[in-house]
Amino acid sequence: MKVGHAAALVSVLVFFAGCTKPPSEKDVVDSMVSWIGTGDMATQAWLNHTTFDKYTREILELSSKRLGDQSDQLKEVAPAHSASLDSAATSAKRAMTSIARLVAANDAPDVRAQLDSLRSAKKIVLAASDSLE
Secondary structure, three states: OOOHHHHHHHHHHHOOOOOOOOHHHHHHHHHHHHHHHHHHHHHHHHHHOOOOOHHHHHHHHHHHHHHHHHHHHHOOOOOOOHHHHHHHHHHHHHHHHHHHHHOOOOHHHHHHHHHHHHHHHHHHHHHHHOOOO
C-alpha cells in the first residue's frame, strides 16, 4: 500500500471513530449483565467438569475486570443510576474473584456458594436492565 493510500485510510478510520456515539445507559447495564453471565457460565461449566481450571480462572478474572470497567463507564453515562448498581457489581466482582481462588483450590462446595452470590447480583443488574427498556 502506498503512503498516500495509508494516510487516507487512517483519516477515514479516525473520522468514523469520532462519529461513534457513546454507549447508552441500557447498553452499559446490558454489558454488565453479560459479563456477570459469562462468569456464571464459566463457573457452572467448571462445576460440570467441562472446562479446565486455568481456563475457568482466566474467564473469571477477565469477566471481573470488564465488569469493573463497565461499572466505571456507568458512572460516566448515568451517575444517578450507577450508585444502586455499584453494590451489585462489587458483589459480583467479589464473587468472581473468590470463585477463581476456590477453583484453584478445587473447592467445589464453596464455589457453589459463591455462584449463588454471583447469581443474586446478576438478578439485581438484570432487573435494572429490564427497567430501562
